[in-house]
Amino acid sequence: MIKPQKQRRKRGVILSRSGFQKLQDATAQAQIRNNHGYRYTLEALGELTGLDPDTVLKVYGGKMGVDKRTLMRCFKAFNLKLETEDFCGVESKKMKEDSSNKSQYLGYHHWDQAPDVSRFYGRQAQLATLTDWILEDRCRIITILGIKGIGKTSLGVKLAQYLQDQFDYIIWRSLTESLCFKSLLLEFLPYFNQDHSLSSEKTSHLISLLLGYLRQWRCLVILDDVEAILPSDDSSRSFCQDTQGYGEFFQRLGETAHQSCLLLISHAKPKQVKLLEGEFLPVRVMYLKGLELSDAVAILQDKGCMCNHSLEEWHQIIQFYGGNPLLLKFLAPTIQNIFNGIAGDFLALNSPIFGEVQDFLEQLFQPLTQTQKLILIQIALNEQPLCLSQLREQILPSISPQNLIESLDYLQEISLIDFQDNFLSIAPFFRDYLMTQMGESKNPEIFLNRVSYSFHLPVTSVSS
Ligand SMILES: Nc1ncnc2c1ncn2[C@@H]1O[C@H](COP(=O)(O)OP(=O)(O)OP(=O)(O)O)[C@@H](O)[C@H]1O
Ligand SMILES: [Mg+2]
Incomplete structure (x- = not known):
């Protein structure tokens, strides 16, 4: 006789949303640090x-019950303590999920235009x-x-790839x-809600709407090439007419509580970042x-350079x-084609600035x-790093301390x-460039006037 099968009850416990998030965060960090x-x-x-x-799969899969001790072991492996809010019964989690439509939105990625970073080297400490x-x-x-x-963009995209499981939207x-x-x-x-009719709304209202979504969801928003919306003149680093709203947006995002992160990638700092940043503040x-x-060597090797032969x-x-990976990528084909891939021959020519x-x-x-050009030239003219007081002596008669x-x-x-x-220096390639540009005279003022003329800048006194 076949015994009637008992209906199996779903047993055990399962990570709650917050517990799952904790474990995911800790695992992601360990992967970056140790793997x-x-x-x-x-x-x-x-x-x-x-x-x-199999048990690990049950824990990380988040659907099947395990015993509490198993969850504790997982947490302990990443130096976490399992708290009561970190887990719940399988049934109660299922009921919560059924009544919430949140999960259907998880993992929205809008980054098709981001560059490919499949060949990415190093940067583990920064990540x-x-x-x-x-x-x-x-x-x-x-x-x-x-x-x-x-390598700012590459680092930003790599970071987003590592953290994609931690965010609802990227x-x-x-x-x-x-x-x-x-x-x-x-x-x-519209990434968050397509039903709005938005175009007639005021910008500040649209910012509030976006901030609302950044509070509701955990989003990683990456704005790249931010320097394009900053004025090229450094004096205020605020925004022009069309781009003014960015300032308000940065300020409100930096000052108000939300669960998202805005990653800005730029050559220069927006004024709002300067005001809000701090080592222990939420703007960094x-x-x-x-x-x-070794990472730069790997890039050169990808370009076909046989670096092992003369590593020094x-x-x-x-x-x-x-x-600088971009400069090395420019350089590699020339060394390959003109110098037959021999680094020593390239160095022997002593003229490393050319072309791109x-x-x-x-x-x-x-x-x-x-003024900025003059400062760079003064630093370049000194072979050793220059201390601030030396620079002041050389430069102050012609420019104001505030300008300096x-x-x-x-x-x-x-x-x-x-x-x-207290010592100022510039990169060797930049020094070389400035010295070559100055020619025989090595006279900053002659050079600056020549540069201003050739770049059609107004020729004013160096204090401008
Ligand atoms: N860690 C890395 N590993 C391999 N290649 C890299 C790495 N970092 C940057 N590169 C390569 O170097 C080049 C320049 O990198 P990237 O575009 O990220 O620089 P960037 O700082 O964003 O430059 P820009 O200021 O012009 O936007 C790219 O071809 C990129 O693929
Ligand atoms: Mg970039």
């Missing part, structure tokens, strides 16, 4: 937690810091600053075409420097170019004010000078 950012396999998670992979700022410290605005080509948008702020809002708001800034030697010489080249690298440097130098401070502040912010222990 080069790669996801742990089930087997690896099994080893870490001391559970078999770990950014992850901490976002997951642990719940930062509201983070700005990644750095010189052109240093939105990436480049502002290269100096996008008017209202257009940005009209593009973003990361200054991105060049790549580590390749290291010299990388250091000269400040570990020259254009790159002109784009950096050209928009600066006369503002200019130094801006040059440091846009990564053209490095200011450490």
